[in-house]
Amino acid sequence: MLRGVLAGLLAGALWGLVFVAPRMVPGFSGVDLAAGRFLAYGLVALLVVGLGRGRRPDARQALAAIGLSVLGFTGYYLLLVFAIRDAGTEVPTLVIGTIPLWVMLLGKPGHLRWRALAPALLLTAGGLALMMAVPDAGEGGVRPDYWRGVLLATCSLACWTAFALLNAAWLKRHPEVNATDWANWLGLATGAGALLLWAVAGSGIGALRAQPQAGLFLVLCVATGFGSAWLATILWNVASQRLPASLCGQLIVSETLFALAYSFAWDRSWPSAAQLAAVAMFTLGILAAIKAHR
Known part of the structure; x- marks a missing residue:
């Protein structure tokens, strides 16, 4: 269990970097950064497999990888981008923030009592409530496509929740496939999906090259593609193989914790009292979940 928990926490630490990268290159859209990261992930996987370092x-297996890559990577993010376009940032963020709760609820092992899991669920829900301000319509009023955006955000939530559960189940049914090979196969499928994501919602090459921070953008795509996608997926696969899905769901909260830490470091600021309380509740929730699963 300890190795699985550490792998899940390290995956969260790498995923948290993705939240800071857009702030380093504000002239580039989230779609461009995501497509660049996923394409870099695919290229790393292609290089590893092509050099004979992986099966x-x-x-x-390829069909399973394609399906899960759509759920957990390109399809999930494309739905989220369109949800933000239609409903603004606040509501989709609030909807996506409930993923750890859904994974814990739906991935609970049959032998684990709800009473044992309740402290972790309550602490995580309380932390989310503190972190996320109540959304409003803003000065411009409700957007005309607001409810379509809410529906798309819900679909995005369903995609990643399904990915977390199905990915863990697939790995447990196929112990002969190691975490690195599966990450490579997901990467090959995700890289192909990244090209589609870029074609649908990304900027043209000319527009990207015209940006003054084009070099830094490329560096960030490579760094997050290798670390926040390829390596993080290997670590998440290790956690998914060793831990129940409900505990993995709780460990997703570590992504938020590390993202906050990186953001505060970038801003050279300290968290507010409410944010510190939320961090404490998240941390206690993770510890409570680990205790419940022993």
Whole structure:
């Protein structure tokens, strides 16, 4: 269990970097950064497999990787981008922030009593409530496509929740596939999906090259593609193989904790009292979940 928990926490630490990267290159859209990161992930996986450092999937394994890559990477993010376009930032962020709760609820092992898991659920829900301000319509009133955005955000939530549960179940059914090979196969599928994501919602090459921070953008895509996608996926696969899905769901909260730490470091500021309380509740929630699963 300890190795699985550490792997999940390290994956959260790498995922948290993705929240700071857009602030380093504000002239680039989130779609461009995501497509660049996913494409870099695909290229790393292609390089590893091409050099013979990893196994190649058979037809059934490739089909599973394609389906799960759509759920957990390109499809999830594309739905989120369109949700933000239609409903603004606040509501989709609030909806996506409930992913740890849904994964814990739906991934609970049959032998684990709800009473044992209740402290972790309550602490996580309380932390989320403190972190997320109540959304409002803003000065411009409710957007005309607001409810479509809410629906898209809900679909995005369903995609990643399904990915977390199905990915863990697939790995447990196929112990012969190690975490690195599965991360490579997901990367190959995700890289192909990144090209589609860029074609649908990304900027043209000319527009990207015209940006004054084009070099830093490329560096960030490579860094997050290698660390926040390829390496983080390997670590998450290790956690998914070793831990129940409900505990993995709780560990997703570490992404928020590390993202906050990186953001405060970038801003050279200190968190507010409410944010500190939320961090404490998140941390206690993780500890409570680990205790419940022993």
